[in-house]
Amino acid sequence: MxxxxxxxxxxxxxxxxxxxxxxxxxxxxxxxxxxxxxxxSRSRAKTAALQIDTTTAALENYREDMGQYPSSSEGLTALVSAPAEGAWLGPYLKDKKSLNDPWGRPLVYALNADGVATVTSLGADGKEGGKGVDQDIIGTVR
Incomplete structure (x- = not known):
């Protein structure tokens, strides 16, 4: 026992x-x-590229309605809220959250003197340049 x-x-x-x-x-x-x-990190970079594509398509729709891209001072917020003047038929993006990249930073918008608009995500590091997931993701519309 x-x-x-x-x-x-x-x-x-x-x-x-x-x-x-x-x-x-x-x-x-x-x-x-x-x-x-x-x-x-790779998934976020792919999401950022898709988001840039969606935003540039929204810019093209904005231009069709308004006759031009938003000015640099109006920025991408013109895609979600109506400007003071024009034939705005938006919103062209769902909400203001769409204006941030997957890392939570605002997308960078610029309109040059030739009327070329660019939308940029600065990548995982949030700085210009970089390689791999830190590389900038840029979309351009003319």
């Missing part, structure tokens, strides 16, 4: 066993985390 002491000794895990399990889980997390974060 087994004593109570023998049963208590077999009832739980040892500290060593628990530490081994924690070590294994930590190693798995250390291996998978960089891969998952890299995939998230």
């Amino acid at each position: 087994r004593s109570v002491r023998d049963m208590e000794a077999e009832a739980g895990y040892t500290l060593t066993e628990m530490l081994v399990v924690i070590l294994i889980i930590s190693l798995i997390a250390a291996v998978l985390t960089p891969s998952l974060l890299g995939q998230l």
Whole structure:
């Protein structure tokens, strides 16, 4: 017959066993985390490219209605709220949240003297230039 002491000794895990399990889980997390974060960054870059395409299409619709692209001072907000004058038939984008890139920063809009409009996401790092997911994503409409 087994004593109570023998049963208590077999009832739980040892500290060593628990530490081994924690070590294994930590190693798995250390291996998978960089891969998952890299995939998230690439997904955001692809989302930004699609968002730039949508925004440039909205700019073209705005130009068809208004006869010109929004001025640099009006910016992209002219796609979601009506300017003081003109035949605005918008909104051309769903809401003001559409004016931010997937990293939460505003899209950069510029209209040059030749009437060429550009919409830019500054990428993951939020700075001009860069490589990979930090690279700027630019859409242009003429």
